[in-house]
Amino acid sequence: MSLLPVILAGLLVTLAVLGGTGAVIASKNASPSAGSDKLGPKKNYAALPQMTFTLGGGDARLVDVKVLLEVDPLVDGKVAEPYVPRITDQLSDKMRQIDPQQLAGADGAKLMKSTIASVLDREMRNVRVREILLDRLVVH
Numbered sequence: 001m002s003l004l005p006v007i008l009a010g011l012l013v014t015l016a017v018l019g020g021t022g023a024v025i026a027s028k029n030a031s032p033s034a035g036s037d038k039l040g041p042k043k044n045y046a047a048l049p050q051m052t053f054t055l056g057g058g059d060a061r062l063v064d065v066k067v068l069l070e071v072d073p074l075v076d077g078k079v080a081e082p083y084v085p086r087i088t089d090q091l092s093d094k095m096r097q098i099d100p101q102q103l104a105g106a107d108g109a110k111l112m113k114s115t116i117a118s119v120l121d122r123e124m125r126n127v128r129v130r131e132i133l134l135d136r137l138v139v140h
Contacts, residue, residue: 046080053095066136
């Protein structure tokens with residue numbers, strides 16, 4: 001009877017070692033994409049070319065802006081290209097209504113994004129834009 005606890009203890013240790021070894025092997029064989037699924041789908045961006053506009057106000061100031069549009073992952077990244085001339089034309093009109101002082105700080109970025117969003121809503125109705133990112137915004 002004194003041999004039974006020793007055998008059971010040995011059996012439990014053996015099972016623990018086998019379980020740990022199996023877990024290590026399973027984690028090494030896991031596909032690398034399993035971790036990226038937790039981050040969500042890959043983001044897709046459509047880039048608008050760098051544009052320069054004249055701002056309103058007393059002094060003739062210019063603004064350079066480069067915009068990235070986050071679009072559906074299944075949409076071609078060049079989806080915005082046919083719309084660029086109309087977007088540029090509409091933004092040019094809108095920028096003349098903005099005073100350079102309005103573009104200072106975080107509120108300036110918000111104003112720029114909302115202005116771009118209003119133009120995109122009008123010109124690119126059939127393309128769903130998830131987010132507007134300002135890659136470059138320089139007033140000079």
